[in-house]
Structures are given as structure tokens and as C-alpha cells.
Amino acid sequence: MMMMGGDMWARLGSTVAGLMFAWAMFQQYVPIHLRGYVEKYTHRLMGYFYPYIQISIHELTGERMKCSEAYTAIEAYLSSKSSERARRLKADIGKDSKSMVLSMDANEEITDEFKGIKLWWTLNTSIPKTQSFSFYPSADVKRYYTLTFHKLHRKLITETYLDYVLEEGKAVGLRNRQRKLFTNNRSDNWYGYKRSVWSHVVFEHPATFQTLAMDPEKKQEIVDDLVTFRKGKEYYAKVGKAWKRGYLLYGPPGTGKSTMIAAMANFLNYDIYDLELTAVKDNTELRKLLIETSSKSIIVIEDIDCSLDLTGQRKKTKEKDEEEEEKDPIRKREKEEKSSKESKVTLSGLLNFIDGLWSACGGERLIIFTTNYVEKLDPALIRRGRMDKHIKLSYCSFEGFKVLAKNYLDLNSHHLFGEICSLMEETEITPADVAENLMPKTITGDAETCLENLIRTLKMAKEEARLKAVEEMKEKETSAKTEVKEESLANGEAKDKETSPKEDAKDDESIKEE
Numbered sequence: 001m002m003m004m005g006g007d008m009w010a011r012l013g014s015t016v017a018g019l020m021f022a023w024a025m026f027q028q029y030v031p032i033h034l035r036g037y038v039e040k041y042t043h044r045l046m047g048y049f050y051p052y053i054q055i056s057i058h059e060l061t062g063e064r065m066k067c068s069e070a071y072t073a074i075e076a077y078l079s080s081k082s083s084e085r086a087r088r089l090k091a092d093i094g095k096d097s098k099s100m101v102l103s104m105d106a107n108e109e110i111t112d113e114f115k116g117i118k119l120w121w122t123l124n125t126s127i128p129k130t131q132s133f134s135f136y137p138s139a140d141v142k143r144y145y146t147l148t149f150h151k152l153h154r155k156l157i158t159e160t161y162l163d164y165v166l167e168e169g170k171a172v173g174l175r176n177r178q179r180k181l182f183t184n185n186r187s188d189n190w191y192g193y194k195r196s197v198w199s200h201v202v203f204e205h206p207a208t209f210q211t212l213a214m215d216p217e218k219k220q221e222i223v224d225d226l227v228t229f230r231k232g233k234e235y236y237a238k239v240g241k242a243w244k245r246g247y248l249l250y251g252p253p254g255t256g257k258s259t260m261i262a263a264m265a266n267f268l269n270y271d272i273y274d275l276e277l278t279a280v281k282d283n284t285e286l287r288k289l290l291i292e293t294s295s296k297s298i299i300v301i302e303d304i305d306c307s308l309d310l311t312g313q314r315k316k317t318k319e320k321d322e323e324e325e326e327k328d329p330i331r332k333r334e335k336e337e338k339s340s341k342e343s344k345v346t347l348s349g350l351l352n353f354i355d356g357l358w359s360a361c362g363g364e365r366l367i368i369f370t371t372n373y374v375e376k377l378d379p380a381l382i383r384r385g386r387m388d389k390h391i392k393l394s395y396c397s398f399e400g401f402k403v404l405a406k407n408y409l410d411l412n413s414h415h416l417f418g419e420i421c422s423l424m425e426e427t428e429i430t431p432a433d434v435a436e437n438l439m440p441k442t443i444t445g446d447a448e449t450c451l452e453n454l455i456r457t458l459k460m461a462k463e464e465a466r467l468k469a470v471e472e473m474k475e476k477e478t479s480a481k482t483e484v485k486e487e488s489l490a491n492g493e494a495k496d497k498e499t500s501p502k503e504d505a506k507d508d509e510s511i512k513e514e
């Protein structure tokens with residue numbers, strides 16, 4: 001028996017060696033065009049004996065080597081099946097940072113079933129030929145899934161199953177995804193590889209529409225608008241409009257513009273791209289950044305009035321400055337150095353960013369501008385169609401206060417609410433200031449103390465407003481008096497001028513009479 005076994009191994013060894021030798025000869029001596037034919041017919045021959053079809057889905061695709069959407073969807077689709085069926089699993093920290101998420105490890109295979117048909121998914125890895133072997137995982141390792149199925153089911157798999165996997169995977173991905181807060185890097189930090197135009201952190205802002213202090217009707221109107229937008233894919237396609245919407249949030253500092261953006265992102269489950277316009281070199285770079293944003297996202301430009309010289313009015317002073325600089329070479333050189341670092345994004349570049357051809361790629365995006373001074377903005381930038389909805393965030397109303405009292409102190413009513421209500425009708429206070437007063441300053445701080453603090457602040461604000469009004473009144477009176485004085489002086493001089501020739505003539509006549 002032992003001899004027979006040994007004999008069999010020896011024969012197998014020599015057959016393998018023979019085949020390898022024949023393969024090497026084939027590679028070396030058969031011309032390349034003939035090799036193509038041989039390989040084609042070998043595959044065909046194999047097809048008779050191997051009735052399975054394989055489909056590969058690679059992780060990185062396209063010229064820019066972006067992560068393939070299909071790969072991500074399959075990864076999500078297989079994640080739940082992997083934990084039940086795979087034998088070699090990979091663990092990573094989950095979305096909530098508390099639990100572990102399991103997925104199939106490299107070169108592992110799991111079986112799936114669809115309408116009674118069996119299929120096999122494998123996660124493969126390959127190292128580029130140019131790279132030498134290393135024990136450490138490299139960023140250049142290529143990953144791809146392979147789906148294997150019997151050729152009898154080709155139609156069902158390619159026409160139904162793949163779409164099903166994509167849809168399911170996207171839904172799982174959406175449920176499990178960690179939302180991200182992106183910010184743009186300066187182009188000098190793009191490190192040649194185009195992946196790093198945006199860098200991100202996990203988005204974890206707790207603001208919601210429930211915690212947002214504002215008029216309930218206005219709040220509901222915004223929520224309805226967002227819901228209509230989210231469900232509007234078909235509608236936007238029907239009317240021939242890109243699936244995006246512009247919001248302009250304006251109002252004094254501390255009235256909740258940033259908080260509202262966070263609430264919107266949490267409500268819609270979108271990522272946020274916080275675009276720092278001053279770090280964008282020019283319009284081309286702005287377009288590149290836009291292309292790299294994903295759908296289901298909010299692109300935010302905060303304090304748009306401070307971001308760049310985007311207003312038409314300021315152009316004149318700029319031209320005047322330039323004339324003066326031309327005369328002074330030192331000033332001119334300093335300006336050139338500064339301007340090489342400065343952003344050259346123009347108003348027209350920004351308008352194109354909002355609603356040019358490129359803005360339609362990806363779809364399902366909100367573009368939000370915030371400003372404290374809406375009147376400073378160029379009307380073209382905020383006209384309807386670009387900024388579809390203008391939302392004014394204003395000083396805290398009593399309704400807003402009640403939301404904050406519930407959030408911060410868990411109070412629905414209190415005997416001090418009446419006084420606060422009448423004070424709020426008489427004076428202006430931002431939600432940020434109200435929130436600051438409602439926060440207990442010590443561990444033992446109770447609700448009553450916080451409300452008393454707020455009343456004190458409101459009274460102080462009222463007194464300040466009164467003093468300011470008195471001051472303004474005095475200033476007005478003084479300036480009015482000065483105006484009257486100047487006017488009467490001017491009138492007096494004019495009278496003098498008007499009367500003097502006549503008087504001269506009178507004098508002349510009296511002399512003549514004499």
C-alpha cells in the first residue's frame with residue numbers, strides 16, 4: 001500500500017513538472033498572436049467542462065482610481081451574511097464606536113442563495129507585479145469580489161440578482177454608514193494623489209430640529225421643504241432640473257445658523273462638506289472640489305460675505321488701489337507675493353459652482369450659504385433658483401425660549417415664565433445668549449437660579465437698549481441742530497450775496513440824487 005501511494009505521488013509530481021515545462025515552452029516559443037488563438041480555444045474547451053461564470057467587481061476603478069460604488073454596495077450586502085457564514089472574518093470598530101463589525105477576510109468564500117439558486121462570493125486580493133513581496137499590508141494591494149454562478153442562470157443573475165444586491169447593499173450602507181464632516185485641503189497639500197482634496201472626520205453633532213429654538217411654524221415649513229426635496233428625484237427629473245437645492249441662512253451671530261445646518265444633516269442623514277472658500281486657489285480648483293463631493297450631502301459655505309471679494313461694489317475701490325500700487329514698486333511686489341497665496345475664485349466661478357453644468361453631477365445635494373449681512377451679497381448670488389429658500393434666523397422668541405428651557409432644564413412651565421415672556425417681547429436676545437444663561441453653572445445649580453440669571457440678563461439688555469436709544473436720539477438731535485445751523489448760515493451768506501448788489505445800486509442811486 002505504502003509503495004503504491006509513493007508511486008502515485010511520484011507520477012503526479014512528474015506530470016505537474018511536465019505540464020509546467022510545456023507551459024514555459026508555450027510562453028517562450030509560441031508567437032504572441034498565435035498564443036491569443038490558443039488561449040481563446042482553450043477557454044472555449046474549458047467552458048464545456050467548467051460550466052460556471054465569474055464576474056469580478058474591483059475596489060478601485062476609473063482613471064482616478066476612485067472607490068467603486070458597486071464594490072462598496074457588495075461589501076455592505078455581504079457584511080450581514082459574512083458574520084453568519086464565513087469562516088475567516090475581519091473585525092473593525094463599528095459606527096457607534098462601541099461594537100465590532102465583522103466582514104469576510106481576504107480570499108474567503110461565502111455562499112448566497114437567490115430564488116433557489118446557489119452563488120458564491122469570494123474576496124480576492126492581488127499585489128501589482130512591480131511590487132516586491134512584503135509581510136505588511138500595502139495600500140497598493142488590489143481587492144476585488146468575484147461572483148461565481150452556473151451558466152444556466154446567466155440571465156437571472158445579470159438582470160435581476162445584481163440589481164438586487166446593489167439596492168440591498170446601498171440600503172445597508174446607508175443604515176450603517178458613519179456620516180462625515182469634510183473640509184477642503186489647500187491644493188499645496190494634495191500630495192500629487194488626487195484622493196486628498198477633502199479630508200474628513202466623523203460627523204457627530206447632536207443638534208436636531210427638536211432641539212432647535214425657533215418659531216414652530218417656520219421650523220415645520222423647513223422640515224416639509226427638506227422632505228419634499230429628499231423624495232423629489234422623479235419630480236426634478238420630470239421638470240428637467242438638477243436634483244439640488246440652495247438655502248441661504250442669514251441673521252445676527254448666535255441665532256443658530258450652524259446649528260440648523262447640523263440639524264438638517266442629521267434629519268436627512270447626509271454628509272457635510274464645509275467649504276473654506278479662501279483656501280481654494282481658483283475656479284478650476286473649485287470645480288475639482290465639487291466633482292469630488294458625493295451625493296446625499298450638504299455643501300456649506302459659512303459667512304459667505306467674508307469669504308471673498310464677491311461683491312460688485314468693492315470692485316471700484318480695488319481698481320483705485322491698483323492704480324496707486326502701479327506707482328509704488330515695493331507695494332506692488334508685496335501685493336504680488338500676497339496674491340500668489342490668495343484665492344482667485346471669482347463671483348462667476350462661484351455662480352457656476354452653484355448652478356453650472358458641473359453642479360448637476362451626483363445629484364441630491366443641498367448648497368447652503370450663511371451670512372450675518374445679507375445686504376452685502378451680490379443679488380446674482382442669492383437670487384431664487386440659486387438660493388431657492390431664504391431663511392432668516394432671528395432673535396429668540398418666547399416659543400424659542402420654551403424649546404431651550406425644555407432642552408436645558410427639562411421644564412415645560414415655571415412661575416418665572418410670565419416675566420421672561422414680557423421681557424422677551426421688549427428686548428432682543430440671541431438663542432445663544434439664552435442657552436448660555438440656561439446652562440447650570442454649578443453641579444448643584446437649579447432651574448430657578450438659571451431662570452433668574454436669564455431675567456437679569458434680559459433686564460440688562462433692556463437697559464442697554466434704552467441707553468443706546470437715548471444716545472442715538474441725542475446724536476440725531478445734535479446732527480439735526482447742526483444741519484439747521486449750517487443751512488441757516490448758508491442761507492444767510494446767500495442772502496448777503498443776493499442783497500449786496502441791490503444795496504450797492506441803491507447806494508449809487510442815493511449818491512446820484514444827492
Ligand SMILES: Nc1ncnc2c1ncn2[C@@H]1O[C@H](COP(=O)(O)OP(=O)(O)OP(=O)(O)O)[C@@H](O)[C@H]1O
Nearest residue numbers: 211212213252253254255256257258259431432435
Ligand atoms: N436656534 C437655536 N436653537 C438652539 N440652540 C441655539 C440656537 N441658536 C444658537 N444656539 C446655541 O448657540 C450656539 C451658537 O450658535 P450657532 O453657532 O449655530 O450660531 P450662528 O448663527 O451660526 O453664529 P455665527 O453667525 O456667529 O456663526 C450653539 O452652540 C447653540 O448651542
